[in-house]
Amino acid sequence: MEGIITIYITGDTHGDPGRFFEPALPCQDWTDKDKLIVAGDFGCIFGLGLTDEAKLDRLSQCTYEILFLDGNHECFPKIYSYPEENWCGGRVHRVRRNIRHLMRGQVYEIEGMRIFTMGGGYSIDQMYRIPGRSWWPEEMPTDAEYEEGLVNLRKARNRVDVIISHAAPSQSMQYLKQQGIFSVVFPQEAPLGAYLEKVARLTEHRHYYFGHLHMDAELPENRTALYYALYCLNTGKKIAGPTA
Numbered sequence: 001m002e003g004i005i006t007i008y009i010t011g012d013t014h015g016d017p018g019r020f021f022e023p024a025l026p027c028q029d030w031t032d033k034d035k036l037i038v039a040g041d042f043g044c045i046f047g048l049g050l051t052d053e054a055k056l057d058r059l060s061q062c063t064y065e066i067l068f069l070d071g072n073h074e075c076f077p078k079i080y081s082y083p084e085e086n087w088c089g090g091r092v093h094r095v096r097r098n099i100r101h102l103m104r105g106q107v108y109e110i111e112g113m114r115i116f117t118m119g120g121g122y123s124i125d126q127m128y129r130i131p132g133r134s135w136w137p138e139e140m141p142t143d144a145e146y147e148e149g150l151v152n153l154r155k156a157r158n159r160v161d162v163i164i165s166h167a168a169p170s171q172s173m174q175y176l177k178q179q180g181i182f183s184v185v186f187p188q189e190a191p192l193g194a195y196l197e198k199v200a201r202l203t204e205h206r207h208y209y210f211g212h213l214h215m216d217a218e219l220p221e222n223r224t225a226l227y228y229a230l231y232c233l234n235t236g237k238k239i240a241g242p243t244a
């Protein structure tokens with residue numbers, strides 16, 4: 001999209017730098033103003049010292065900007081150790097020149113597009129993970145983060161262009177259960193799903209994107225589950241990825 005700043009979005013990248021370059025990502029012509037949002041489980045900050053740094057250094061060579069929500073598979077203490085800044089009307093952690101963490105409950109105005117973000121989610125594989133090494137309790141949002149989101153939405157008069165979360169809103173989970181795609185809805189994540197559904201109901205928006213479920217699918221009520229697919233937020237069109 002020549003001359004226009006474009007914002008793209010994809011799903012969980014799980015610490016794979018290959019997801020940010022050709023041929024996985026058709027980014028050859030992307031400019032330093034273009035942006036890619038990862039809807040959680042970025043995974044390149046996992047408390048792995050030199051490995052993390054090597055991945056982030058590689059990603060800092062991308063021509064475009066990377067904006068990521070946190071998911072559930074992240075090293076939260078390390079993400080929170082990066083300097084916090086105000087950016088496009090919301091709070092971010094600045095990780096590299098071109099890499100920012102979009103924090104929970106924020107409303108950003110990016111290139112004229114108003115975006116609400118809420119990271120976090122429940123790890124269903126928690127029992128196989130080691131606290132402080134491969135799992136962190138900060139994965140689920142706190143009451144203060146929920147409240148900050150509602151306050152920021154009120155300031156935006158409950159009107160945004162796009163809502164992005166890592167976890168799915170409860171009605172979308174219910175729909176997937178009815179379709180037989182998911183048989184279990186984890187009760188531990190229910191408060192987050194209910195909150196996200198409430199946000200969707202009280203906020204005027206044209207589209208809702210989320211990650212977490214490791215599937216690409218178009219869902220009712222202008223909702224999209226993201227994994228490998230790439231969408232353009234400006235047009236709402238799918239640019240690349242599997243057909244759902």
Ligand SMILES: [Fe+2]
Nearest residue numbers: 012041073212
């Ligand atoms: Fe994931």
